[in-house]
Amino acid sequence: MAEAHPNRREHILAEAEQLFVSHGIAQVTTRQIAQAVGISQPSLYAHFGSRDAIAVELCRRAFETLTARLTAADSQGGTALERLVRQSREYVAFGLAHEAAYRVAFMMDMPGDGSADKQVVIEAGVGAFGILYALFVETHGPGALMAAQSAWASLHGLVALLLARADFPWVERESLIEHHIAGVCRAALA
Missing domain, CATH: 1.10.10.60 (Homeodomain-like)
Structure with missing residues (x-):
């Protein structure tokens, strides 16, 4: 062989x-x-x-990379707002720097019907989300899950739009990102 x-x-x-x-x-x-x-x-x-096993591996790796980046951002310490801003910047930076991985992990339907492979992807995604969620548990108590999911969805919305509609006449990209992150973080921790 x-x-x-x-x-x-x-x-x-x-x-x-x-x-x-x-x-x-x-x-x-x-x-x-x-x-x-x-x-x-x-x-x-x-x-x-199978093709699905390849897709699962790509998703798992994307979430693993995102988890490492969010963990590193959070480990620098500081106030809840400082930590959330760093995590948010890392989330957006990851999505924009790894467009293909982000699209496969976050923006495409996974084939399958609840199979074990699909569960691997869900668990990997929950692992990445868990870094952000832990911060909200510290600051929100019982309302942590709602607040964390709302912040995560807001960050995803920005990344998805910047990737999917790159030709839209956006304002200067870095300014838009910073403005969005500041608004999301202030609102999330209010």
């Missing part, structure tokens, strides 16, 4: 991510992914059992 290319798995993930962003997860086949990588479909199956 021929030895697998040492970076083949990463190559598969990179090509699949681009195909998913271009066409949607449900419209991409393992045959298309294998062709983009330059391998046979059976060779792809040596690394991933």
